[in-house]
Amino acid sequence: MRPKSYRATMLSLLPFAVMAVVTVADLAVGPAVVFLPLVSLGPAFAPLVGSWRRTAAVGGVALLLCAALGWYNGLLYTPRGWMSIASVLGVTGAGLLAVSLRQEREVELDHVRSIAETAQRALLRPVPRTTGGVRMAVCYMSAVAEARIGGDLYEVVTSPHGVRVIVGDVQGKGLEAVETAAVVLGTFREACLNEVDLAAVGSRLERAVERQLDDEKFVTAVLAEVADEEVTFLNYGHPAPLLMSGDGTLTWPEPDSYALPLGLGAHNASPPKPYRAGFLSGDDLLLYTDGLTEARDAEGRFYPLAERAHLLKGRDPEAALRALRQDLLQHISGPLQDDTALLMLRHS
Template identity: 50%
Template sequence: MRHARQHGGDHWPTRTSRNRREGGKHQASSPRTRTVAHLAAATPALPVLLVVLVVLADLAGGAGKIWLPLLAAGPALAAATSRPGGVLGVGGLAVLLGAALGIRHGEPAGELAAVLAALVAVTLASALASALRGRRERVLAAVRSVAETAQHALLKPVPSTVGPFQVAVHYSAAAAEARIGGDLYALIPTPHGVRLIVGDVRGKGLPAVGTAALVLGVFREAAHDEPDLLAVVGRIERSLARNLGYDDFVTAVVAGYPEPGRLEVVNCGHAPPLLVRGLDVVPVEPTHPAPPLGLRALSSQAPSLQVLPFTDDDQLLLYTDGVTEARDHGRAFYPLAEGLSRHLCEDPAVTLAALHRELLAHVGGRLHDDAALLLLRKPPAVEAADPVAPLPGPQATGADDGRPATRRAPHAAPPTDHVQRIRVVDDREGAV
């Protein structure tokens, strides 16, 4: 709608040119008509209705000096909802109606002039406020556009199908205006199988976004280069050790699917993924807990590789703590495993959409932390196509010269004219 409003004035020159061709009367009145029509189109309905109600109350109540100052509420309200042209239109209407009411009630000229001057002052101030509000909205729109572009560059959209998996991702930033936060995810096909990561950076704001960009950049490179999943985690750890502060870290789950039926998981201080097998939803607790990425130097525990069977119809949900730590008005956490069981279906996108709606209803409409959900499903393998039926027995082609008959599929297309001509030549050569 904003795009249409910005270009709405482009139609006026065409209308003026047409009026000029129709006659001098239209040409003389077109600028005034254009101004009035523009103000009428930009004038908001609610402030005009408020002005009309004040006028009706004045007419019903008698003396107008009590009601006339309330006409200033019209342009003041228009400043919050309209562009400057609309504010001026409402203010002009209020001044005209105020003057008419003052004259009708016989108000002293000095008092009426003071009231009208106040209406004019409120209208001008409201128009200025509307102009400043419009400028701030344009700046905010530009900032949100840049943030959205940065999000698409950092958290690249994941297709609905990656390798043998159906995939769905849902990301919600706590700062809705920023569209981006400290949670991260990526899922990419590599020569070593499909690999993915879901993580949560400590902190918020631009520093968290920078750390998330660093982790994703290293992961995308290492996932293609390193055949071992632990080596991928090691490269991320070394990069963070060089670039993070002493109290910064990243919790993450890194997973890989190197061969059919085999899922590898490395958990670095992150919430355990939820494995769905049949109707059971089971958390994948790490067998050997490891510290978050960036803190290995402070602990003697190293990440370990956990191998799980992952076959047809199995699903794996990875998430961040913005989901499990979401609280309702009674300070109760959101039960993610129970919600997943309620909304589980064969389409990961439908499942995540239902989970997100329930999560928002649980917290009362808005999350207070970044939240990321990534659901992976292994659909059943497509059955192999039926083998082609054998061709029927030999069929005579009408040749009695002893040559083998041509065999053709029952529904095969007839030969083209070019092929028929070649066969005629061959027959003649055979006869010779």
């Protein structure tokens, strides 16, 4: 059973369990100790889950139980008995009001989620399965429960100059990180179609991010352009991609010297220089964010991507990323601590 469904089941049973415990205790101890007022705990917990009908039903059961225990204890027609019944009625009424307010908030939350999901789909669009002789797949895992986007980003653009991709990681989290990701992706999509040179695409990104960010914030990113049997990279302080040749040999294409991330151009650092690697038929290229390689297990060990690279070989790109994702989750044995984006390209 999934944790959320298990929790919902436990909360739905809680009012009845409380009333059962109160009843057993009252019958076991007898009239000497009166547990009658505690019956109202049942309808007090009822609004946590379910509809107003369920809350009203729990209140009805509690009222009958209160009357029965009051009769058993000889308190049914005494002031204490009447006060216990009034307590059950009052708590039930408050519970019905609480359910009404909770359902209104849930409706509002559903609307917000619907709008957010629409924005997320527009921001992180599905990548094409095949373009320009390259098969590809993407996997995005957010560290925030039920979120589909955070500070990591990816995009694939088929341009007149080749298949161009980007994978990046925005410093920070929350709405501000999403806004920055939107700026990066929008600029990348436009620049890929207008700029002949990949370095010019990077320059456009640098200017856009500098206008968007301040306070020493930045975006690490790696850009790649696949044309014929070669891939050109432009790296802005991002983890090196993993390139697996058809025979299983692993390489990590890196620049001679790493450039600063996007947004830190004010430090007068040199822009990154393009560098190239062969990308032949049957080769696999994995671009990722540091949420993958910096994921730790219970003993603090980082995820060993080089040792797990065999999970990518021989599988359809989508199946390969599913296998890698499952292995990553087994490694950490818990929730992700950072967003993770994976983009896999296979030269067909």
